[in-house]
Amino acid sequence: MTQFSRRSFLKTSAAGVAAVASNQSPAANPIDVRKIIPPNLDDAYLGQKILCYRPMRHGSPNLSVAQVGNKVVAHNYGHGGSGWTLGPGSANYVNTLMINSQYAKELSNKSTPIAIIGAGVIGLFTAYDLNKRGYNNITIYADRVESLTSHNAGGLLAPVSMDNAPDMQATIDQIGIDAYRFYDGIAKNKNADFKGGALIVPTYFNDREDSGLEPYVGKVMQPAKEVVLDFDNGTTRKMVAYDDGIYMDTATLMGELNQYMKAHNIQIVKQKINSFSGVKEKFIFNCSGLGSSQLANDAAVIPVQGHLIMLKNQDPKNMNYMILVYFGEGKSEANQKTKRSFYIFPKRLANTAPQDIGVIGGTFIEGGNPNTPNLKEFDVLLKGAKDFYGIS
Numbered sequence: 529m530t531q532f533s534r535r536s537f538l539k540t541s542a543a544g545v546a547a548v549a550s551n552q553s554p555a556a557n558p559i560d561v562r563k564i565i566p567p568n569l570d571d572a573y574l575g576q577k578i579l580c581y582r583p584m585r586h587g588s589p590n591l592s593v594a595q596v597g598n599k600v601v602a603h604n605y606g607h608g609g610s611g612w613t614l615g616p617g618s619a620n621y622v623n624t625l626m627i628n629s630q631y632a633k634e635l636s637n638k639s640t641p642i643a644i645i646g647a648g649v650i651g652l653f654t655a656y657d658l659n660k661r662g663y664n665n666i667t668i669y670a671d672r673v674e675s676l677t678s679h680n681a682g683g684l685l686a687p688v689s690m691d692n693a694p695d696m697q698a699t700i701d702q703i704g705i706d707a708y709r710f711y712d713g714i715a716k717n718k719n720a721d722f723k724g725g726a727l728i729v730p731t732y733f734n735d736r737e738d739s740g741l742e743p744y745v746g747k748v749m750q751p752a753k754e755v756v757l758d759f760d761n762g763t764t765r766k767m768v769a770y771d772d773g774i775y776m777d778t779a780t781l782m783g784e785l786n787q788y789m790k791a792h793n794i795q796i797v798k799q800k801i802n803s804f805s806g807v808k809e810k811f812i813f814n815c816s817g818l819g820s821s822q823l824a825n826d827a828a829v830i831p832v833q834g835h836l837i838m839l840k841n842q843d844p845k846n847m848n849y850m851i852l853v854y855f856g857e858g859k860s861e862a863n864q865k866t867k868r869s870f871y872i873f874p875k876r877l878a879n880t881a882p883q884d885i886g887v888i889g890g891t892f893i894e895g896g897n898p899n900t901p902n903l904k905e906f907d908v909l910l911k912g913a914k915d916f917y918g919i920s
């Protein structure tokens with residue numbers, strides 16, 4: 529049986545979140561105390577409730593090249609809760625594999641017709657990366673292009689909700705580090721293709737291990753610090769802070785990536801692909817996420833259901849941070865194993881007002897699907913958020 533690394537899939541922190549005695553004086557505490565004004569979580573301040581599905585693949589995302597009949601397929605799917613975290617690095621990794629494969633000679637012609645299946649973050653970054661390398665004959669096929677998991681995703685750069693076999697972990701870490709560099713470039717206005725879409729913000733976890741970011745430290749990130757968050761209501765929490773965390777503004781980035789496709793003549797054809805042999809191009813990049821369970825006949829690909837509540841009418845200046853804490857495990861109303869956490873990111877949906885900012889999550893229900901929406905989890909999630917901030 530495969531041994532999975534400890535921080536691979538979402539871990540359960542039995543201890544829950546660490547509260548600090550509220551009468552502790554910040555002056556007597558050598559730890560950095562940071563004031564955070566909690567979001568307003570009254571009903572009038574809650575927006576859309578979103579249910580969506582992470583394409584998780586047991587063992588690791590499939591990042592490989594295979595001959596399938598008379599087609600050559602580069603697989604890039606199954607990134608679980610980390611598709612955005614890994615996206616640009618994963619595209620670079622798989623595209624390099626394909627270009628350096630035994631088909632290198634054919635692919636040295638930059639006009640070789642290329643098909644990409646999927647218009648989520650993975651498909652779009654694959655197209656972007658290939659186009660930056662000079663490929664100019666790319667077609668994207670996707671049965672859906674709007675309201676994808678990739679649009680809804682929170683936006684925390686951290687490798688979570690994956691199930692990587694230990695021998696894949698170093699590769700995944702390197703991909704994440706490459707992706708960090710990419711987003712850091714956007715955040716620092718060094719990438720002319722993106723006018724926004726990534727922000728550097730303090731990011732808080734219960735402990736270093738929970739973040740999954742320790743392999744990034746010393747390479748692209750600074751070490752985390754011990755801090756106390758003070759919510760100005762008598763509640764304080766001991767956390768670790770990565771002050772160079774990255775928030776990926778997924779709705780903005782999806783918009784910018786789609787714009788890039790238009791501007792560079794990369795057509796997106798709305799079409800379901802039922803088999804690789806039905807695609808006219810010989811070279812195919814399979815970025816179909818959950819669709820790969822059928823398309824690539826891959827039983828290791830499993831949906832991991834997530835619940836999100838958008839916030840509205842908030843004060844944007846109080847939203848410049850991210851938090852992720854794990855609570856524990858339970859059963860959903862459909863009797864499915866539910867890993868619960870609380871997270872908050874400064875997310876906005878496309879075309880919304882500046883004050884409609886913030887998202888809270890998140891559940892991780894492996895095997896949860898549209899027939900088992902587990903709607904009560906929205907209430908559990910809201911309660912977890914209020915408890916965390918000490919809001920009665």
Ligand SMILES: Cc1cc2nc3c(=O)[nH]c(=O)nc-3n(C[C@H](O)[C@H](O)[C@H](O)COP(=O)(O)OP(=O)(O)OC[C@H]3O[C@@H](n4cnc5c(N)ncnc54)[C@H](O)[C@@H]3O)c2cc1C
Pocket residue numbers: 580581582583605606607608609610611612613614645646647648649650651669670671672673676677678679680681682683684685686799800801802815816817818819820823832833834835836889890
């Ligand atoms: C609640 C939630 C929160 C998340 N938060 C974060 C986060 O904070 N940070 C992070 O890094 N990640 C996060 N994720 C994970 C991230 O959203 C996913 O890993 C990522 O969006 C997957 O991208 P994708 O392109 O593989 O899949 P998708 O966005 O699902 O796109 C798949 C594409 O393939 C197409 N397709 C599928 N099958 C076929 C077919 N047979 N023929 C044609 N087209 C097909 C679909 O139509 C679609 O266009 C979150 C996910 C969820 C659910």
